[in-house]
Amino acid sequence: MDKDSIDRIVDKYHGEASYLIQILLEIQSENNWLPKEALKRVSDKLDVPLTRVQHIATFYKAFSVVPKGRHKVHICVGTACHVRGASRILDTVEEATGIKPGETDLELKYSLETVNCLGCCALGPVMEIDGKVHGKMAPGKTSDVLKNYE
Amino acid sequence: MSDILLQIDGKEVSATEGMTLLSAARTAGISIPTLCHHEKLEPFGGCRLCIVEVEAGGWTKLVVSCVYPVEENLIVRTRSEKVDRIRKSILELLLAHAPDAFELQDLAKEYGADKNRFEKDASFCIHCGLCVRYCAEVKKKNAIGFIDRGIRKEISFIPEIAARECNDCKECFPLCPTSYLQAVFVLTEGLAFSSPSSGSATEE
Incomplete structure (x- = not known):
């Protein structure tokens, strides 16, 4: 900048x-x-x-003093999402992006973060990318969703 | 300005408006333990060790004497059972961070605090803010500051300013209640492990 x-x-x-x-x-x-x-x-x-x-x-958590990716991927691991299999969603996203929560990939494409509740438990397990909620996720669907973000 | 009369540990004490309970007590020769207090600095209320019991209008409450202003007819108890118990717990918590600090050990002896009560997480810093505030308020250099928050909060030097100012000053080192070496270590770390151009000095 x-x-x-x-x-x-x-x-x-x-x-x-x-x-x-x-x-x-x-x-x-x-x-x-x-x-x-x-x-x-x-x-x-x-x-x-x-x-x-x-x-x-x-x-403040809103600020970052380390580089962040263009797309912020938030995986909800709150209670409702957790019992609906959030950890498996997280696993597949980690595999697809090659990063763990709190990290950013080398191309600065994604920053992965876990969150504790996004307030839409009925849609769980929830993955939020750049503020857009992707509900009722399944491990097989994550890579299709991630594909839409370049 | 009229004097304010109050009672500390059964002793009549007169104070002027705007004084804190701590300074009123100290003027009267009553000692209250502190860790984050320094005469040249603004009250901070960080260590909570100077907590006292205050009675006004039939009610008692616990206040931190270094930031509590004197009031007419207050009855202050600096060593009640409750106060001692709280100080003991505070010391036990602080000792988890700095188990070998002499100042803490002396106080622990006095209040019967057990340094093994909590699992040790020796960071050596108890966040008293003395170095940070001294640098900002007295030296006006702002070479050292806090970063992050909560359990990850730590002190950190700004390498560019520290490289310029700290070698001739080092006045914050002896202020540290836990270890003279703490600030020395952080300063060395700040100067040695970040190059001014890298932009990653604030990184965790």
């Missing part, structure tokens, strides 16, 4: 330190993660110590 796009986001909030989280969220959504250079730039522009920016960027 280049300096100009960071500056543009910071300037949109008139460089006000109280908008730090909003600014970080916007960088996160444009870039998928928060590189150290970006944190440094935000810290300089807002005149907020880098330690504080770093603390906030590592505190």
